[in-house]
Amino acid sequence: xxxxxLILQTATKIVLFIIVxxxxxxxxxxxxxxxxxxxxxxxxxxxxxxxLLAFDMKTVAKILPINYMTMTAVGLLFAIGxxxxxxxxxxxxxxxxxxxxxxxxxGEMALHTATIFDLGVFLxxxxxxxxxxxxxxxxx
Amino acid sequence: MSLLHLAIxxxxxxxxxxxxxxxxxxxxxxxxxxxxxPLVLFVYFVSFVSATSTxxxxxxxxxxxxxxxxxxxxxxxxxxxxxxxxxxxxxxxxILYSIYYLSKDKEKLNTFYVYLLLFMGAMLGVVLSxxxxxxxxxWELTSFSSFLLIGYWYDREKSRxxxxxxxxxxxxxxxxxxxxxxxxxxxxxxFSISEIIAQSDVIFTHPLxxxxxxxxxxxxxxxxxQFPFHxxxxxxxxxxxPVSAYLxxxxxxxxxxxxxxxxxxxxxxxALWLWLIAGFGIVxxxxxxxxxxxxxxxxxxxxFSTISQLGMIMSLLGIGAAAxxxxxxxxxxxxxxxxxxxxxxxxxxxxxxSLFMVVGIVDxxxxxxxxxxLGGLMQLMPITFTLAIIGSxxxxxxxxxxxxxxxxxxxTAMTHIIDFNVFQLDTWGILFPVIxxxxxxxxxxxxxxxxxxxFTGKLQPEKLEKKPHEAPIGMLISPxxxxxxxxxxxxFPNILSVNIIEPALSAIxxxxxxxxHISFWHGFNLELWMTIGVIVLGTLLYLSLAKWxxxxxxxxxxxxxxxAYDQGLLFAQNGSFKMTxxxxxxxxxxxxxxxxxxxxAILSSVLFSQNAFKIDLExxxxxxxxxxxxxxxxxxxxxxxxFVKSRLTSVILLGTVGxxxxxxxxxxxxxxxxxxxxxxxxxxxxxxxxxxxHLPKKRNEExxxxxxxxxxxxxxxxxxxxxxxxxxxxxxxxxxxSQYYVENTYTEAAGKNMVNVxxxxxxxFDTLFEIVVLAIASIGIYAMxxxxxxxxx
Numbered sequence: 001x002x003x004x005x006l007i008l009q010t011a012t013k014i015v016l017f018i019i020v021x022x023x024x025x026x027x028x029x030x031x032x033x034x035x036x037x038x039x040x041x042x043x044x045x046x047x048x049x050x051x052l053l054a055f056d057m058k059t060v061a062k063i064l065p066i067n068y069m070t071m072t073a074v075g076l077l078f079a080i081g082x083x084x085x086x087x088x089x090x091x092x093x094x095x096x097x098x099x100x101x102x103x104x105x106x107g108e109m110a111l112h113t114a115t116i117f118d119l120g121v122f123l124x125x126x127x128x129x130x131x132x133x134x135x136x137x138x139x140x
Numbered sequence: 141m142s143l144l145h146l147a148i149x150x151x152x153x154x155x156x157x158x159x160x161x162x163x164x165x166x167x168x169x170x171x172x173x174x175x176x177x178p179l180v181l182f183v184y185f186v187s188f189v190s191a192t193s194t195x196x197x198x199x200x201x202x203x204x205x206x207x208x209x210x211x212x213x214x215x216x217x218x219x220x221x222x223x224x225x226x227x228x229x230x231x232x233x234x235i236l237y238s239i240y241y242l243s244k245d246k247e248k249l250n251t252f253y254v255y256l257l258l259f260m261g262a263m264l265g266v267v268l269s270x271x272x273x274x275x276x277x278x279w280e281l282t283s284f285s286s287f288l289l290i291g292y293w294y295d296r297e298k299s300r301x302x303x304x305x306x307x308x309x310x311x312x313x314x315x316x317x318x319x320x321x322x323x324x325x326x327x328x329x330x331f332s333i334s335e336i337i338a339q340s341d342v343i344f345t346h347p348l349x350x351x352x353x354x355x356x357x358x359x360x361x362x363x364x365x366q367f368p369f370h371x372x373x374x375x376x377x378x379x380x381x382p383v384s385a386y387l388x389x390x391x392x393x394x395x396x397x398x399x400x401x402x403x404x405x406x407x408x409x410x411a412l413w414l415w416l417i418a419g420f421g422i423v424x425x426x427x428x429x430x431x432x433x434x435x436x437x438x439x440x441x442x443x444f445s446t447i448s449q450l451g452m453i454m455s456l457l458g459i460g461a462a463a464x465x466x467x468x469x470x471x472x473x474x475x476x477x478x479x480x481x482x483x484x485x486x487x488x489x490x491x492x493x494s495l496f497m498v499v500g501i502v503d504x505x506x507x508x509x510x511x512x513x514l515g516g517l518m519q520l521m522p523i524t525f526t527l528a529i530i531g532s533x534x535x536x537x538x539x540x541x542x543x544x545x546x547x548x549x550x551x552t553a554m555t556h557i558i559d560f561n562v563f564q565l566d567t568w569g570i571l572f573p574v575i576x577x578x579x580x581x582x583x584x585x586x587x588x589x590x591x592x593x594x595f596t597g598k599l600q601p602e603k604l605e606k607k608p609h610e611a612p613i614g615m616l617i618s619p620x621x622x623x624x625x626x627x628x629x630x631x632f633p634n635i636l637s638v639n640i641i642e643p644a645l646s647a648i649x650x651x652x653x654x655x656x657h658i659s660f661w662h663g664f665n666l667e668l669w670m671t672i673g674v675i676v677l678g679t680l681l682y683l684s685l686a687k688w689x690x691x692x693x694x695x696x697x698x699x700x701x702x703x704a705y706d707q708g709l710l711f712a713q714n715g716s717f718k719m720t721x722x723x724x725x726x727x728x729x730x731x732x733x734x735x736x737x738x739x740x741a742i743l744s745s746v747l748f749s750q751n752a753f754k755i756d757l758e759x760x761x762x763x764x765x766x767x768x769x770x771x772x773x774x775x776x777x778x779x780x781x782x783f784v785k786s787r788l789t790s791v792i793l794l795g796t797v798g799x800x801x802x803x804x805x806x807x808x809x810x811x812x813x814x815x816x817x818x819x820x821x822x823x824x825x826x827x828x829x830x831x832x833x834h835l836p837k838k839r840n841e842e843x844x845x846x847x848x849x850x851x852x853x854x855x856x857x858x859x860x861x862x863x864x865x866x867x868x869x870x871x872x873x874x875x876x877x878s879q880y881y882v883e884n885t886y887t888e889a890a891g892k893n894m895v896n897v898x899x900x901x902x903x904x905f906d907t908l909f910e911i912v913v914l915a916i917a918s919i920g921i922y923a924m925x926x927x928x929x930x931x932x933x
């Protein structure tokens with residue numbers, strides 16, 4: 001069956017980037033304003049799902065040749081690594097460190113290890129959602 | 141952490157390196173890397189000999205789990221040292237032997253040596269721990285490593301069967317032992333064996349004393365293959381022969397004996413201990429030797445022989461306990477029982493170890509262990525034959541080997557049991573020496589079968605897979621060393637008595653002072669006549685074996701213990717299968733009904749019984765008109781789901797409910813929740829659509845029939861959740877924690893978004909596990925769908 005989804009496809013090509021950008025913003029902003037790794041991850045996953053709806057599985061797999069299971073694993077590694085890293089500094093598991101750092105070009109920045117932990121959450125959420133969608137969607 | 145602890149865990153450390161060594165040095169037999177460890181450990185433990193024989197035991201403590209009072213206390217006293225020397229000494233010889241026995245080209249040596257080292261470390265841990273929980277942990281680890289080693293050739297059906305059997309029986313006993321340990325802890329408040337022994341007076345009158353005693357004995361009996369738990373040992377012979385020699389004759393099966401000896405100071409005052417151990421021991425002694433005679437497999441003969449010898453040592457320990465139990469009798473005769481037990485323990489390790497190795501050589505060089513196919517190997521394998529003669533004659537209790545000495549001491553102990561004169565021992569006690577003597581006759585017979593059926597008679601080369609020849613010298617070194625020990629101990633028994641046996645005895649019976657002197661010649665006393673009787677009758681019966689062998693056929697197969705074990709296992713499997721099948725019918729709808737029914741029943745009953753339902757609307761905010769509007773949308777959408785025809789419409793309606801809830805969050809000023817809810821709703825709708833694609837087309841538009849149960853359950857869940865939510869709002873038992881977060885979010889975690897800071901920082905542990913659960917769920921879905929597809933193809 002041939003369906004006419006030109007409008008959807010064209011719109012997706014633009015909207016996709018807006019969603020992804022927004023999700024990245026939401027992810028970083030999470031520490032001060034609403035957002036965070038979980039929502040950010042879900043938004044990114046939503047963007048990819050939109051891509052899936054507009055095109056088909058094979059095309060998307062070509063555009064984004066990502067193994068989402070690996071992505072989940074990497075995310076877990078980030079989260080657990082941040083948590084366990086605290087042990088190396090002789091503080092309890094999951095103790096975060098933060099501080100203001102002066103970086104070239106960017107200037108004064110507040111850095112927080114919670115961001116790395118949150119990045120782990122972000123990656124796991126994207127990985128898990130996409131693994132599930134791909135598995136169920138790819139089932140013939 | 142002391143050097144002693146390091147010695148105990150060193151096998152585990154080496155085990156970690158084994159796979160690397162195996163990979164790196166393919167051309168060298170992995171065994172050569174392992175061999176130095178037990179040798180070094182043996183030398184290390186020998187250095188303790190003078191210390192344990194003169195002074196107090198050496199104790200090194202290392203805190204493990206402080207909160208539970210579990211300390212890894214390593215203690216070396218005479219008894220522990222004796223076992224440690226056996227484990228490392230026999231271990232060295234067995235590993236040397238295994239280098240020649242297991243081909244480096246055909247076998248997976250890395251796993252073999254990992255398992256073997258695992259066992260060695262665990263066994264050292266068992267005999268050198270003073271803390272019962274640590275001892276228990278190592279005890280179970282020996283069961284596991286034994287399981288792995290029996291199942292080493294796991295492609296064989298019988299190996300798997302034997303491994304499972306040994307695991308089930310020994311772990312069953314181990315769990316019961318754990319029960320006994322906990323009972324001891326309840327009585328004394330400590331897991332330390334030394335402290336429990338110090339409190340043995342308190343324990344003795346405690347009502348839990350007898351249960352604890354029974355639990356501990358069950359553990360010991362299963363491990364040491366006492367009747368009727370002995371059935372796992374013959375099946376354990378599926379393991380490679382070095383393993384049988386090491387675990388299933390010299391060390392692991394003696395863990396039960398170790399436990400009985402170790403706990404003797406606690407329990408031995410009680411008559412039950414004495415009678416149970418002596419009784420089970422003597423029955424095992426008889427049954428093992430009686431069954432050994434009918435076996436045709438060389439290793440099966442040795443297995444039953446081991447059972448029988450373990451029974452003998454056990455019964456000796458039981459009778460030795462009488463010295464503690466009965467006051468006012470001549471202790472000399474009863475300490476001799478314990479002395480004989482310890483002495484025979486050593487002797488058994490030497491002659492049985494060498495015999496197992498001899499059988500391994502025969503198997504290796506001829507390709508069979510069946511005595512009906514063997515014969516006439518005497519000329520072809522003269523050294524092996526000599527070793528077999530030494531081992532078997534020692535086992536049969538013939539002079540001048542060490543088995544003769546311990547057998548004589550065994551007879552002495554058994555004959556003097558009549559002197560006890562209590563509990564009508566003058567009538568029942570006579571059974572002990574009689575059974576012991578009959579069992580010795582059978583022992584003599586199977587020892588002769590072992591040697592003469594294999595090595596004399598006619599060679600049957602057509603029945604053998606290989607052309608038999610003498611084994612390579614490397615394979616012979618270990619049994620030669622053991623056989624030399626058999627002779628040396630036979631002629632000079634007292635080289636062990638002062639430094640090894642006496643310290644071990646004083647650990648078993650701390651109240652006595654021992655002076656052990658084992659002499660070769662006692663004159664023509666009763667014991668010697670008993671031995672002569674054994675030889676005469678044994679020889680006659682051996683020669684007429686063919687005529688009376690039929691009595692084994694009289695024993696009905698149905699009543700055999702193995703049959704009972706198999707039936708029991710089958711029954712348990714079928715039973716649990718049927719039980720599970722009753723409620724696991726494969727329909728998710730039924731599972732949801734179970735879950736929700738339990739949810740309603742448990743929550744509502746608990747909350748009602750606790751009087752927790754409380755609805756107080758005083759502090760509730762006023763209801764505003766747009767909130768009413770949102771509720772109306774949710775109600776209409778939910779009710780409509782029940783009546784719409786197409787699935788697509790249901791999904792869209794469900795999405796409506798979800799988005800409206802998101803609007804509620806906006807209304808309640810929770811932007812984080814609102815945001816998440818919106819995205820989740822979007823993704824789950826598309827997920828639903830994907831799933832619908834896979835549902836059967838035909839029933840797509842059919843409505844599900846109305847079911848009263850489902851209605852009741854759904855209304856029940858809704859009611860319970862509503863009630864809980866209202867009660868939670870109305871009840872304020874504690875100060876709310878939110879104020880804490882409000883105050884500390886910026887100062888402690890440098891964040892301004894409280895929700896996010898809670899997620900990644902304050903309750904980061906929750907998030908960590910949540911994402912782990914998510915990851916597991918996705919792998920689960922992946923596996924479920926992908927594997928099912930592969931299966932279908």
